[in-house]
Amino acid sequence: MLNAVSAHRFIGFLLTLGLLAGLGMAWLVRDAPLAPGLAHGLLRADALGALFAVVTAGMALAELGAGRADSPARLLVVAGLLAAAYLSGHLGVMAGLFALAGFVRVSGRQPAAALPMALPLICLALGVASMGIQAGEWRYGEPGAGAGLNSGAFALLLLAALLGGGLLALVDGRDVGPARQLDPLLGPAMLYPLLRLDSLGPWNLGWLAAALLLGGAAALWAAWRAATDDLGRAGVWLPRYMIGLALAGAGLGSGAGLALAAFALLSMPLVTLGLSAAAGRPRPWPLWSLCTAAPCGAPFVLAWVGVAAATAGRVPALTLALWAAALLAAVPVARLAASGWGEGPWWPQDTRLLLAAGLSAALGMGAPLALALLVRPMVSQLAGGLSPMGEIALWPWAGLIALDSARQPVASLPTLAMAGLMIILAAIAWIGTRLISWRDRRDEG
Amino acid sequence: MGELLGALGLAWPRLLIYPGGMFALGLAWLLARWMVMGKRSSPPAPLPLRREREVVIIDALPPLLALALLPLPPARGFPYGIDLVAALALLGWPRLRALAAGSGLASGVLPGYGLLLLGGALMGAGAGGVELSRLGRAPDTALGWALLLGGGGLWLAGQARLYDGDRGWARRLGELGHLWVGTLPILAALAAGAADRLPTGWAGWTLPPLALIMAALALGAALRVS
Numbered sequence: 001m002l003n004a005v006s007a008h009r010f011i012g013f014l015l016t017l018g019l020l021a022g023l024g025m026a027w028l029v030r031d032a033p034l035a036p037g038l039a040h041g042l043l044r045a046d047a048l049g050a051l052f053a054v055v056t057a058g059m060a061l062a063e064l065g066a067g068r069a070d071s072p073a074r075l076l077v078v079a080g081l082l083a084a085a086y087l088s089g090h091l092g093v094m095a096g097l098f099a100l101a102g103f104v105r106v107s108g109r110q111p112a113a114a115l116p117m118a119l120p121l122i123c124l125a126l127g128v129a130s131m132g133i134q135a136g137e138w139r140y141g142e143p144g145a146g147a148g149l150n151s152g153a154f155a156l157l158l159l160a161a162l163l164g165g166g167l168l169a170l171v172d173g174r175d176v177g178p179a180r181q182l183d184p185l186l187g188p189a190m191l192y193p194l195l196r197l198d199s200l201g202p203w204n205l206g207w208l209a210a211a212l213l214l215g216g217a218a219a220l221w222a223a224w225r226a227a228t229d230d231l232g233r234a235g236v237w238l239p240r241y242m243i244g245l246a247l248a249g250a251g252l253g254s255g256a257g258l259a260l261a262a263f264a265l266l267s268m269p270l271v272t273l274g275l276s277a278a279a280g281r282p283r284p285w286p287l288w289s290l291c292t293a294a295p296c297g298a299p300f301v302l303a304w305v306g307v308a309a310a311t312a313g314r315v316p317a318l319t320l321a322l323w324a325a326a327l328l329a330a331v332p333v334a335r336l337a338a339s340g341w342g343e344g345p346w347w348p349q350d351t352r353l354l355l356a357a358g359l360s361a362a363l364g365m366g367a368p369l370a371l372a373l374l375v376r377p378m379v380s381q382l383a384g385g386l387s388p389m390g391e392i393a394l395w396p397w398a399g400l401i402a403l404d405s406a407r408q409p410v411a412s413l414p415t416l417a418m419a420g421l422m423i424i425l426a427a428i429a430w431i432g433t434r435l436i437s438w439r440d441r442r443d444e445g
Numbered sequence: 446m447g448e449l450l451g452a453l454g455l456a457w458p459r460l461l462i463y464p465g466g467m468f469a470l471g472l473a474w475l476l477a478r479w480m481v482m483g484k485r486s487s488p489p490a491p492l493p494l495r496r497e498r499e500v501v502i503i504d505a506l507p508p509l510l511a512l513a514l515l516p517l518p519p520a521r522g523f524p525y526g527i528d529l530v531a532a533l534a535l536l537g538w539p540r541l542r543a544l545a546a547g548s549g550l551a552s553g554v555l556p557g558y559g560l561l562l563l564g565g566a567l568m569g570a571g572a573g574g575v576e577l578s579r580l581g582r583a584p585d586t587a588l589g590w591a592l593l594l595g596g597g598g599l600w601l602a603g604q605a606r607l608y609d610g611d612r613g614w615a616r617r618l619g620e621l622g623h624l625w626v627g628t629l630p631i632l633a634a635l636a637a638g639a640a641d642r643l644p645t646g647w648a649g650w651t652l653p654p655l656a657l658i659m660a661a662l663a664l665g666a667a668l669r670v671s
Contacts, residue, residue: 293541295507295534307530311575319575320566323530327558334545341546397449398525410574417525420453422510425460429502 008064011072015061015079022053022083023373030377033141035089041139044089047377048199051262052192054374056082056185058269063184065352066276075185078104082189091145092138094193095128102186109178116179120164120190127156128193131200146201154207157194162214164190165243170221173229175236182239184272188265191246195261198253198385208253215247216321219306223328231339234332235275241329242268245306248318255379256309256390256402262375263302266363270298274356278336282344286357287337289364293330295418298363301400303329305392308402308411312390365415368394452524456513464520464625465513473617476624479661481611483668504539504615511535511622516578516629518649529565529575529626536622539615540607553606560603561623567596568630580629583637590634597630601660605667628653628660 025045028034033046060069060079069075078101085097102121106114132138135148162168166182169175175182194211197203203211219241226237242264249260271290278284289297303326310318363370371394379386388405395401399415460466511532514523527535544554569575571584571592580597584590604623611617635652643651 291541293534293537295531295538300534304528304530307575308528311569316566316570319569320562323562323566324559327562330541331544334541338542338545395525397446404574408574409576410569410579411528411530412526412576413531414525414527417449417452418510418514418527418531420449421456421460421513422506424453424456425506425510425513428460429506433502 008072011076012061012064014076015057015064018079018083019054019057019061022050022057025053026050026374026377029381030373033381035141041089041141042093043087044139044141045087046199046381047374048192048195048382049086051265051374051378052086052189053083055188055265055269056086058266059184059188059272062269062273062276062356065273065355068184068276074104077101078185082185085189086192089141090138091128091132091140091196094196095125098124098186098189098193101189105183105186113178116177117181117183119179120160120186123156123160123163124190124193127153127160130156140196140199145199149197149200151204151207154197154203155210157197158207158211158214161190161194161243161247162218165218165247166240167218167222167243169236170218170225170240173225182243184239187239188243188246188268191243191250191261191265194247195250195258195382198258198382200385202385202387203253208251210251211247212251212315212318215244215249215251216318217244219244219248220321220325220328223325227328227331229332231332231336232279234336235272235279238271238275238329238332239268241325242271242302245302245322245325248306248322249309252309252313252315252318252390253385253387254309254313254390255383255386255388256305256312256392258379258382258386259371259375259392260302260305260309262378263298263305263367263370266370266374267298267302267360270356270360270363274353274360275333275336277350277352277356281340281350281353283340283346284349284353285337285346286349286353287333289357289360291330291333291337292326293334296364297357297360298367299329299333299360300326301364301367301413301415302326304411304413305400305402308392308400308413309390311410312402312404314389314404365419367400367413367415371400449525455521456523458521459513459523460509464515464517465509469509469512469618469621470614473614473621476621476661477611477617479665480608480620480668483605483665484608484610501613501615504542505618507535507538508615508618508622512618512625514577515622515625516581517625517632517653519653526576526578528577529569529580532577532622532626533561533565536619536626539613539619543612543616553609557603557607560599560606562603564596564599564601564603564627567592567599569596571596571630577626577629580626581633581636583633593630594634597627597660598663601627601664602667602671605664605671608668608671624657624660624664627664628656631659632656 035044060075063069081097081101085094088094099121106117130153131148137144164187169180222237222241226234246261246264249257274290278287288294292299292303306322391403398417400413401409402411404410514527571589572579
């Protein structure tokens, strides 16, 4: 019989295996989706599903690491059901698995608390049913599935993403109550059905504008709340800021927009884990790596991709909004990272905080690798539903570059070149400080 | 890989001499004097923290990196240029550290950053992209020129609004970098106007200082007004 600590570790181990399996799946489907002939198209693995599998496993691990999961076994079951949904090529089965995951999440709660939490799933089920019935084809990989795209279904899936993302909390700045809460697993996962629409066909301009406006406004608003609320509540608003960014990315409807959504989702587990681990620590300086304004971490790359995608899409208002949101989102993390200066020892640090900061730096510096493994395959597999208004491309051995519809560079982030130059500069500065110290000692002597 | 290492190896004049390195340190000192004169009405605020030398140097490295990567003639070309987003993050690093050490969003910070971002977005819209190398090139249309120059003006106004006194070497380097970014549209205009009038090779030596002086005068005026 496993005791609680061992069970906790075992579930953590299984979730880590799930995360690695998601990365492995991303590698396997990088050229084309895997759709085995068995089960009549029920199984289908593609890069979008692989990305969400990685994000879901990451969020589950972050929740486990933060110690917020009241029942780790339930967390594992929900993550497993969502992973199965991502592997389903049948929209009805996908919605059913989402509903089952939601049921596991809300089971044991009072109906008054369960219903608001189930509302996004009801919207999802209605939207998917509307598409499937209209098209007469439920397998999204089949050619006839696109005939089911309709404005009602889109509105329901967008509403599901907004409600699931806890964006109602932005209205009055309170996150109490089941309707306003952001479920760490289902919240980001509700973006999957919305992004899956790109598999069915291009969105019309009204849909793009709705997602873009709502996403951009949500990102800016959540960042404003994060900058002006109590420091301890940054962890409430920053995930919503990232969901807003992902929605805005979906609304851009381009490869660059999808890259924005992907980096927003990938950054979310790191920020969640880092902020929860830093809470109450005397001097959490590793949080600088999770600050949007520090040009070495994943949140900065996310902010850059947002501004670059909006610039490439020729939407200057969104460029301004996402840039401002990025700077506002930097404020609480920077203040937390600078807190306790000179009061406590700088070492030792919380292992979970170091892990989150290290992974953030790795994702920031290794953004080209993440782009190649997780984003580019997704963009190429969903190309039928995307516009050519912008793409985030690899800049070989340098970093990332954003291209507009004419394939001209509009923004550039040479992460590797900047890191190389920074190392050289730091070495020069180190030699300079040694020389100054040596001179000071000689003068004193 | 070899190309990157080669470029890094050839970048030492940028890091040590111009536009970063010794030139940046000297110019940052001069600019700090000029800005203190412009802001004479309010005494310089004290440093928020008494910090050790190593920390000040760490704060100064990001602005120095941004300065070294500026697309300024006659510096040797560097193939991996940055854009406004990266430049603002690198140049604003010392200010962010000071802000983080404070108790919250100080008054003047939001309007200042609002002007900076609006200026940056307008320059990006005018130039067709936010790469720094684009900001120093002539746009194709009159609207592009208006957006680029107007954005540059707003950028300098935002810098003046954010200025709160001489706060050490890291902040001085950041101020210099902000000024250079606001100078790029002026440099584009001068280059477009004087391209055919100057002897070959002179533009690279004469136009950047001229544009910088013009931008510094504009910044001084904005400091007086703000």
